[in-house]
Amino acid sequence: MECFAAWKTALSRLVDCAIPADADPALFDFHGRSWQLPEAFVQVNGGSAMSMSRTQRVIDDRPISQMSLYVLTSGSAVADYDGRKRSHGPGDVVAVDYSLPYESRTPGYExxxxxxxxxxxxxxxxxxxxxxxxxxxxxxxxLLGTLIRSLVEHIDGLSVDQAQSAVDGILRFAAAALPTGAPRREREDVPLFDRAHRLARGRLSDPDFGPDDLMAALGVSRSKLFRAFEAHGGVRRWLLGIRLSASLQVMIRSAGKLKISAVAHQHGFRSEAHFSRAFRKRYGMSPSAAQASTLHAHGSLAYLGWAEDEVGTEGSTAEAWLATARTGDWAGAGRGRSSRV
Incomplete structure (x- = not known):
């Protein structure tokens, strides 16, 4: 149970997790190894019986702009991806969008x-x-599973640029090979604010996406939309906050290696100057200063270590991390970090 508690604390900012009721806590195990690349994070992990869920509550409290490709190399799992139910066996490859809810359960996996x-x-x-x-x-x-397994097999012998190029190729093939789901109808019981969150996260890179687009996509009147966001300072302010929070997440995960102009473009800002002004007003520092903090703190790997100790910190993960990074009060970690709980 101590082992499980440590694992749960480390992951609590991303998912809710538990040991299934029919599993023996004494057999709990989680192990893994990870590699931070300029625009991707590669991880090998496995463990015993467990269940994980990223609920709408977790998404709203800790929004992130990442996705993943996951290949199960051994074991099995059953999952519900916001209404899409799947059973996975060895070799299956699945796409996961962390802006949407999901639940999964496994009796053991790698x-x-x-x-x-x-x-x-x-x-x-x-x-x-x-x-x-x-x-x-x-x-x-x-083919896709073979490519992913081969990357991990050879990654220690590759340069960072070579490994990133390999990931880029894998993602291009996945984009061409994965089936595209038909647009799903929004359930009537999903609150308006939750639906707005999903729509906004899916349009982060579009600088033209604004209140009118949100109103049309949600099928509500302008007055109803604006009333729903009064407590958040209005629709435009809320949308700006979503873009800024996501941009900070990307800056952390890239360990300061992405150009500020690229981060601004990816998150719907029309210019670097506009992004810098908005960023400074929200976080009290310039993007370049925040980027320097991530470099000094060894980027997202230090972020992972910090999350284990600061699980009770208020605010979003990235913003709380930045506040801690400015103090420099931690020890960093290196590329190819290994852990076993």
Missing amino acids: GITLTFDRASAPAGLQGDVHGMALSAHSSAGK
Whole structure:
């Protein structure tokens, strides 16, 4: 149980997790290794019986702009990707969008995850692909799984640029191979604010997306939309906050290696100057100063270590992390970090 508690604390900012009621806590295990690349995060992990969920509450409290490709290398899992139910076996590859809810349960597994920013992903991965999978029995699934496993097998012998190029190729193939889901109807019981969150996160890179687009997509009147966002300072202010929070997440995950102009473009700002003004007003520092903090703190790997100790911190993960990064009160971690709980 101590082992599980440590694991749960480390992951609590991303998912809610538990040991299934029919599993023996004494057998709990989680292990993994990760590699931070300029525009991707590669992780190999596995463990015993467990369940994980990213609920709408977690999404609203800790929004992130990332997606992942996941290949199960051994074991099995059942999952619900916001209404898409899937059973996974060894070799299956699935796309996960962290801006949407999901639940999964496994009696034990080993797998590989490629995490990347949605805004910079190939166009084919920016549609409704949450929970879309390629079977291990299909030719495309076999090839994609082989590519991902081969990357991990050889990554220690590659330069960072070579590894990133390999990931880029894998994502391009996945974009062409994964089926695209038909547009899903919004459930009437999903609150207006929750639906707005999903729409906004899917249009972060579009500088023209604004209140009128949100109103049309939600099918509500202007007055109803603006009343719903009065407590958040209005629709435009709320949308700006979504863009800024997501941009900070990307700056952390890239460990300061992305140009500020690129971050601004990915998150719908028409110019670097506009982005810098808005960023400074929200965070009290310039994007370049925040970027320097991520470099000094060794980027997102220090972020992972910090999350274990600061799980009770108020505010979003990225913003709380930045406040801590400015003090420099931690020890950093290096590329290729390994952990076993």
